[in-house]
Amino acid sequence: MRVQLALTCLVDGLRGSTGVSMVRVLEHVGCEVVFDKRQTCCGQPAFNAGDWTSSGRVASAFVDCFDRDLPIVVPSGSCAAMMREGFRMLGLGAGLRVFELAQFLMNEVGVEKWRPVSRSRMVVLHSGCHGRMLGSMDSLERLLALVPNLTVVTPETSEQCCGFGGTFSMSHPSTSKGIGIEKLYRLKATGASEVVSTDWGCLLHLEGLARREGIGLKFNHVADVLAEAFE
Amino acid sequence: MPGPRLAQAQVADHWALFRERLSEVGGEVADFSAVADCPGLFWIQEGLKGFWPGLDLAADPWEAMTGVCRADMAVAETGSVLFASGPDQPRLLSLLPPRHVVLLDPKQIEPNLEAALARLDRRNWAIVTGPSRTADIEGILVRGVHGPRELIVVPFPV
Amino acid sequence: MRSDFDKRAERLPLKVVDSVRTASANKVQGRFQAIASVFAEYDSARRQAAATKEYVLDNLADLLVELEASCLKNGVQVHWAEDAEQANRLILGIVSRAAPSALVVKGKSMATEEIGLNERLIQEGHQVVETDLGEFVVQLDDDVPSHIVTPIIHKDRTDVKRTFESHGLSPRSDEPEELAAVARARLREEFRRADVGISGVNFAVASSGRLVIVENEGNNRLSTTAPRVHIAVMGLEKVLPCDTDLALFLRLLAASSTGQRLTVYTHLVCGPRRPDEPDGPEEVHLVLLDNGRSKILNGALREILKCLRCGACLNVCPVYRQASGHTYRHTYSGPLGAVLAPGLDGVHSHGALAFASTLCGACQEVCPVDIPIPELLLKIRAEVGATPAAPWPVWAWFAQRSARWRMALKALPMVEPLARPWTEHREWPEPSGVDFRRWWDQRP
Structure with missing residues (x-):
């Protein structure tokens, strides 16, 4: 199956390693990965901030980089949701077939097993909220449960958001922090020392807070965890 | 207002579910004889007073400790009893006294809300599902805020 | 910004955040359990309810006219209020006719909060008493509700006790049971003496004119039964087509709101007291409130x-x-x-x-x-629109072309000072050190 990789800004700018992991994971399940280097941002930041004109310009340039007939796989539930719901509201890109990675592997590829990862350990999941819009809240949990040497736990009140919310974390920094700290305590309370999620947005926010507050947790993207199997 | 005639087995099923759901919401079922043992002054619906000739009746309804009336209907699914306003059914009787005793003919129990609502006429109806409660303070359940603290259903006729 | x-x-205060968080979490849990036990097929129930509401919005004007006709037939007087001022004036007129300086008891109603009715009635010389336990505390505090269902979700028992004490009520302890008992005793007299009762409306049925009010404490029913006049204030959108729609909505509301199968009291008001009835209000008024809804x-x-x-x-x-x-x-x-x-x-x-x-x-x-x-x-x-607006067109200029975008991403560490709201509470992320695009170009 040919799939198109949508890299996302955070991976493009800060977490290139996750892009590499995405390619390795997708190729491992038999996909041929297409990456159009013209792609930039999906337009979500301006869309959420209320500037739909700027967002629309960026989003339509983004849409032009993709083939409507091939599935698009994204290392972020929130960007995937933008490409589905946001583009619809902007009047663009109806018909794009967009999937967040865990959702794609579970529901489209139908992955049934995975190799052991480099180190046996317990990880705690943070299911990004945009899974709600994608109808894939449980795919991360089902996916990581396939990894033989991972013990997967979920925190209490797992339905609660981490407080990132993109531009919300800038316009409402103190509220965002309060929600994030509550989430960190719930994650920490599981006894796991590593948090795994589908979104670098949530993860960088939580990581930044944890480092500032001295809460000992590590943060990892699901693609990077899965790619450990091929090291 | 009699509903359609029900088979005995159906009546028994409705009663069993009603009883279970009533107890879930904090109501109780008691025998006819238990009424007379309630302490304090009574407010008894017209037409029922003859059953308990010796009881002390409150001159002022606001002073009554126990209200006794018939239910006009009930709902098994929710454990609710229904009252329709009328000449012998004061609306306040089911509300003012801290203990509310309800005589319920098991044949008057409808299986669910839909069936009960379909039978409502143009009177003022109240659907009462358990004793009065609040959880306004710290989410802690307290019974008997403004309405009755106890809701006791007596099958009648037995 | x-x-x-x-x-x-x-x-x-941290204490408030704790109160709200704990109470909310419990309510989420209660809702979850109630929905699991009440609905065999929740999704289809929800779809049906949404479709009924869609129908109501599509036919709102017709349904309201039908509701008015049904109410009039039931002996309920119907008043239309375009805005808060008109609603307040209307209600004030009814209250003043009932008694020159009336005692008004109120059941919980967000519509009357919305129009600021209490202040207006008090200004004009009437006495207004909120009778829902939470609303009673809010009124003593000269506060406003912090939650549409649980008005004092931001307070704990010691706060409530303190409020009561500063108003001459002396609870023996701060147990919720005792606090509720004190409120009950205090408000009994008000119910008894009141001239007018004011309530909200949860649902109004167009075909039957039934006004449906749900509650758990019994104060709403007392407010709308004991006084001579009952005024029900309802947002236009609360109308439902038929009595048969009620069961679904009553179940959804109770489960979603307080985690119950059904609220304790569901009043179906179908008109004032009839001549042969021993109690109930002699007048029932329905105020249909627009106030921005149309x-x-x-x-x-x-x-x-x-x-x-x-x-x-x-x-x-x-x-x-x-x-x-x-x-x-x-x-x-x-x-x-x-x-x-x-x-x-x-x-x-x-x-x-x-x-x-x-x-x-x-x-x-x-x-x-x-x-x-x-x-x-x-x-x-x-x-x-975005505030501040300026950065977004600039951002869009960069993000529309990949070459410009690459430049902007490389400069990301330099924009750190712009991210002050972020870095005030968080560490700035360290890059992974891998450039995906370079890796992609160089792979065999």
Whole structure:
């Protein structure tokens, strides 16, 4: 199956390693990965901030980089949701077939097993909220449960958001922090020392807070965890 | 207002579910004889007073400790009893006294809300599902805020 | 730029945040259990309810005319109020006719909070007593509710005891049981003496004229039964077509709002006391309140008019839990309020609330009528526009071309000073050191 990789800004700018992991994971399940280097941002930041004109310009340039007939796989539930719901509201890109990675592997590829990862350990999941819009809240949990040497736990009140919310974390920094700290305590309370999620947005926010507050947790993207199997 | 005639087995099923759901919401079922043992002054619906000739009746309804009336209907699914306003059914009787005793003919129990609502006429109806409660303070359940603290259903006729 | 909302939220005492968070979490749990035990097929129940509400909005004018006719037939007097001022004047007229300086007892009603009815009645020489336990405390405090269902969610038992004591009520302890008993004793006399009872309306049935009021304490029923006059105040959108629609909505409301199978009291008001009846109000008035609703009906936020006021979206909202209701500075708080407040009063007065959301979607997930709240919030944001506006066109200029975008991403560490609101609370992320595009170009 040919799939198109949508890299996302955070991976493009800060977490290139996750892009590499995405390619390795997708190729491992038999996909041929297409990456159009013209792609930039999906337009979500301006869309959420209320500037739909700027967002629309960026989003339509983004849409032009993709083939409507091939599935698009994204290392972020929130960007995937933008490409589905946001583009619809902007009047663009109806018909794009967009999937967040865990959702794609579970529901489209139908992955049934995975190799052991480099180190046996317990990880705690943070299911990004945009899974709600994608109808894939449980795919991360089902996916990581396939990894033989991972013990997967979920925190209490797992339905609660981490407080990132993109531009919300800038316009409402103190509220965002309060929600994030509550989430960190719930994650920490599981006894796991590593948090795994589908979104670098949530993860960088939580990581930044944890480092500032001295809460000992590590943060990892699901693609990077899965790619450990091929090291 | 009699509903359609029900088979005995159906009546028994409705009663069993009603009883279970009533107890879930904090109501109780008691025998006819238990009424007379309630302490304090009574407010008894017209037409029922003859059953308990010796009881002390409150001159002022606001002073009554126990209200006794018939239910006009009930709902098994929710454990609710229904009252329709009328000449012998004061609306306040089911509300003012801290203990509310309800005589319920098991044949008057409808299986669910839909069936009960379909039978409502143009009177003022109240659907009462358990004793009065609040959880306004710290989410802690307290019974008997403004309405009755106890809701006791007596099958009648037995 | 940092919002005023965030500044207000930051000033909240930790104790308030704890109260709200704990109570909300319990309510989320209660709702979850109730829905599991009440509904065999919750999704289809929810779809059916949403479809009925859609029908109501499509036919609102006709249904209201039908409701008016049914009410008149039942002996209920119907009044139409275009805005808060008209509603207050109407109600004031009814109250003043009942008694020159009337004692008014009130059941919980968000519509009357919305129009500021209490202040108006008091100004004109009437006495108004809120009788719902939470609302009673709010009134003693000269406060406003912080939650549409649980008005004192921001307070704990010691706060309530202190409030009572400062008003000459002497609870023997701070046990909720004792506090409720004190309120009960105090309010009994008011119910008995009251001239007028005012309530809200949860549902009004067009075909039968039945006004449906739900509650748990019994104060609403006392307020609408004991006094000589009952005034019911209802937002236009609360109308339902038929009695047969009620069962579904009563179940959804009880389960979503308080985790019950059914609320303790469901009153189906079908008119004033008949000549042969021993009690009940001699007059029943229905005030149909528009106050911005017909404007919402014809605009982009129309779907918010499906709202049942169950409060489930507040309970589950991470921002509401952190900020509590008062931070929203409007009668309606939480996700619902963030849409309804700008809808009713205009985006220019409360549009900023739409930005007080992470858009996590939990609100829509728990909504019993599936209102797409995140989408409505986004529409409000688009109408208000970004603040500050300037960075976004610049951002768009860079992000429209990959070469420019690459430059901008390389410069990311340099924009750190612009990210002060972020770095004030968080460490700036360290790059992974891998450049994906270079790796992609170089792979064999």
